[in-house]
Amino acid sequence: MSNGSTSVERLKVRLAEVASLPDESARSLPAEFYTSPEFHELELARLRGHWMCVGHVGEVREAGDFVATELLGEQLLIVRGADEELRVLSNVCRHRGNQVAEGAGNSMRMRCAYHHWTYDTGGALVVAPHMDERPTFDKADCSLPQFRHEVWNGWLFVNLDGQAAALATQLQGLDAVVANYHPADRYLVFLEEVEWQCNWKALFENFMEGYHLSALHPETLHPITPTRLCKKMVSGDAWTGYHAYYDPAYPPRGPFHEDLTEDERNNSPMYGIFPNLVVGMATNFTLFMILRPHGVDKVRIRWGVTGLQDAPESPAVTEYVNLCRAFNAEDEAKLATLQIALRTKNFDGGPLAPDDYEGPIWDFIKFLHRALG
Ligand code: FES
Numbered sequence: 001m002s003n004g005s006t007s008v009e010r011l012k013v014r015l016a017e018v019a020s021l022p023d024e025s026a027r028s029l030p031a032e033f034y035t036s037p038e039f040h041e042l043e044l045a046r047l048r049g050h051w052m053c054v055g056h057v058g059e060v061r062e063a064g065d066f067v068a069t070e071l072l073g074e075q076l077l078i079v080r081g082a083d084e085e086l087r088v089l090s091n092v093c094r095h096r097g098n099q100v101a102e103g104a105g106n107s108m109r110m111r112c113a114y115h116h117w118t119y120d121t122g123g124a125l126v127v128a129p130h131m132d133e134r135p136t137f138d139k140a141d142c143s144l145p146q147f148r149h150e151v152w153n154g155w156l157f158v159n160l161d162g163q164a165a166a167l168a169t170q171l172q173g174l175d176a177v178v179a180n181y182h183p184a185d186r187y188l189v190f191l192e193e194v195e196w197q198c199n200w201k202a203l204f205e206n207f208m209e210g211y212h213l214s215a216l217h218p219e220t221l222h223p224i225t226p227t228r229l230c231k232k233m234v235s236g237d238a239w240t241g242y243h244a245y246y247d248p249a250y251p252p253r254g255p256f257h258e259d260l261t262e263d264e265r266n267n268s269p270m271y272g273i274f275p276n277l278v279v280g281m282a283t284n285f286t287l288f289m290i291l292r293p294h295g296v297d298k299v300r301i302r303w304g305v306t307g308l309q310d311a312p313e314s315p316a317v318t319e320y321v322n323l324c325r326a327f328n329a330e331d332e333a334k335l336a337t338l339q340i341a342l343r344t345k346n347f348d349g350g351p352l353a354p355d356d357y358e359g360p361i362w363d364f365i366k367f368l369h370r371a372l373g
Pocket residue numbers: 093094095096097098112113114115116117
């Protein structure tokens with residue numbers, strides 16, 4: 001066995017040991033899980049078998065809208081077809097494998113800039129210069145393959161290996177938690193791509209625990225959702241979360257959807273769909289982050305905001321985005337120091353805070369064990 005596979009086997013054993021601790025003795029993962037290139041390779045390979053979020057339907061509203069993105073090393077082309085159908089195509093040209101499209105835009109034709117092979121919005125090859133001179137060539141053999149996708153409440157998920165069980169079924173329990181907030185009716189009003197200097201799992205864990213809200217965000221979030229009011233959410237195999245209750249001293253966060261109960265008007269469900277979508281669903285706006293691992297110590301983030309009105313320019317949106325920028329900056333800085341500290345050979349994980357504060361991290365560790373163990 002090579003050293004790499006030895007260390008992966010050792011880490012899998014360690015993951016199993018941590019995940020099998022009794023709930024009341026829950027612990028965080030040892031440092032090596034956030035720094036080992038071999039463990040990272042295992043994650044990349046195994047996560048192809050899961051549903052992973054790649055975007056929001058608000059990015060591709062009109063026929064011809066497209067977004068080129070990347071997931072676990074696969075180049076993807078999210079496109080709204082001329083037939084209005086949403087598809088996730090391979091963004092790898094069937095000629096010699098270059099990227100077909102870059103960035104985002106609107107076009108009924110996707111032309112690979114290398115030799116000008118050109119595809120329609122369904123992925124069919126429509127132009128291939130000089131190839132008709134080769135009698136064995138058939139355009140029909142050269143369509144861009146499609147990846148399996150599902151849309152859940154506006155978020156677009158892809159399963160790269162095509163074998164995962166239906167996502168909607170796995171999220172039925174979460175549907176009940178979020179129903180009255182009507183996430184699917186919220187409009188995408190802001191989206192930005194950034195990269196933070198930390199392991200993707202550290203960001204998932206950070207977003208999913210309320211333990212740090214009062215400590216790390218004394219001016220931004222503590223006045224709204226203090227740590228002491230966090231309540232763990234009933235969770236499932238495919239998701240976890242907590243309710244961030246609002247400080248009664250904070251003004252009501254309306255306008256409210258008429259379906260919201262009194263209790264729902266007073267908290268934000270904070271949920272994470274394993275492995276890479278985290279959502280803070282306030283009564284007025286939704287903040288979400290789509291995480292993509294990029295090496296052991298970087299995470300690419302597509303973060304966005306959805307709101308009850310299709311009004312990206314409104315002052316309320318600007319105010320909310322600015323609030324998010326402020327607490328995101330606090331998290332980003334603290335996750336960068338976490339990543340530096342985790343280079344230690346001397347941290348074997350530590351005790352997690354009670355469920356209301358760090359229970360979602362425990363759920364995530366158990367998910368990792370199911371997914372990678
Ligand atoms: S690789 Fe795309 S046209 Fe040649």
